[in-house]
Amino acid sequence: MVARATTPLPAHASSRRFFNRLRKPAAAIAMRLGRRQRLLIAVLWMLQVVATSDAGADNWPGWRGPGGNATSSDEAVVLQWSPTSHVVWKVALPGEGSSSPIVWGDRVFVTGAVEDGTRRQTHCLQFATGERLWTREIHDENPEITSALTGHAAPTPVTNGAQVVAFFGNAGLVAYDYDGRRLWHRDFGEFESELGIASSPILVGEHVIQLCDHDGKFYRTFDSFMICLEAATGRQLWKTNRRGLERSWSTPLAVPVGRQATELVVNAQDELRGYSPTDGSLLWRITGMTGWVTPSPVYANGVVMATSGKDGPLLAIRPGGRGDVTSSHVVWSQARGGPYVCSPLVYQGRLYVLNETGILSCFRAETGERLFRQRLAGKFIASPIAVAGHLLVTNEGGTTYVWSATDKYQQVAENRLEDECLTSPAVSRGKILIRTKNFLWCLGQPDAPSQ
Helix, strand or coil, rough: CCCCCCCCCCCCHHHHHHHHHHHHHHHHHHHHCHHHHHHHHHHHHHHHHHHHHHHHCEEEECCHHHHHEEEECCCCCEEEEEEHHHHHHHHEECCCCCCCCCCCCEEEEEEEECCCCCCCEEEEEEECCEEEEEEEEECCCCCCCCCCCCCCCCCCEEEEECCEECCCHHHHEEEEEEECCCEECCCCCCCCCCCCCCCEEEECCCCCEEEEEECCCCCCCCCCEEEEEEEECCEEEEEEEEECCCCCCCCEEEECCCCCCEEEEEECEEEEECCCCCCCCCEEEECCCCEEEECCCCEEEEEEEEECCCEEEEEECCCCCCCCCCCHHHHEEEEEEEEEECCCCCCECCEEEEECCCEEEEEEECCCCEEEECCCCCCCCCCCEEECCCCEEECCCCCCEEEEECCCCCCEEEECCCCCCCCCCCCCCCEEEEEECEEEEEEECCCCCCC
């Protein structure tokens, strides 16, 4: 079965590269030009934004895909597969890893770890065939303590079409170009967390943001912090200490506020917080989270949705404001039902929340009205994604449930890969990529042979 959306979106990766070359020179000379010339540069900037948006339609550049919201605009994907059906390619991966794959253009990136985490690996594969193009390593003789579910390669890497950035806890943050040349490497110290490190890096414009929450206060090493680096060079732009905050495993989300501003929303211990991406300053906070936070927030229609476990609250909030905005910016809330690990998803006006025991709840995103509750078999660590009017999520046993985006649960498929899975899928150009314990799978219809 193949699902089709209504409007295919073409990719213009070559246009993006062209306008990227124009962007920095244009910005540098803009102030010295007259009105007509500045208007021309503004048009070039808009064309670059359009080219970037179109290119992003076919890419899955980081944790939870474009914009961090786990939604693909692909027009057609297969909805049914098995180990012998609709497998475009299957590639064995060395070692362990619970990071998810990412895609940009003809490249797939995924991370892993071998020899008990002393060697952390970044793999680059050919999208069409799964051929491994290169593997690069960084070494660390004192890996962080972790759990079986987290491992030593849990954060998902991120890419902008020129560099790929991967985070490996004690082994640090590293960037490579697409030929596998190491561009920079930053060591942040030795983290204290009995359950490991899992927050993924994100890109905001030309900057890398990395959340580093751990139990440093408890062990009296160093405070949790969030750091911003220049993507091209690794140069530190700002660092914000998160004093008093301990372990969390969520990933920040960049959201628009008003017509021009952007904020970083961080879901972590006890509070949801908003930060400035410009200097890392704390802008606002909303209380109500629990002390155990793994789910990343999502954004849709001006509202951020956030959950926390175990069996903690669900919050729908408006970003913006200053200080404690708990009493003014909460749109709606549910006192219980929040998952410990799985991140929520907003798609076509509905909020989907899945907990680790397989309880799937669907709410009307605008009001919090519950539409249905359904039990899926198995245990879940992965988070759901949405594509072409359907939702997909894979349980720990490697079975992916597919259901329609409607007000009632209508299952479309139950697909078994018969291999353990802790990761979330990626979608690109009609293909679904799933990383299981032993393999990276590319699922879909084979491409037509070139003439």
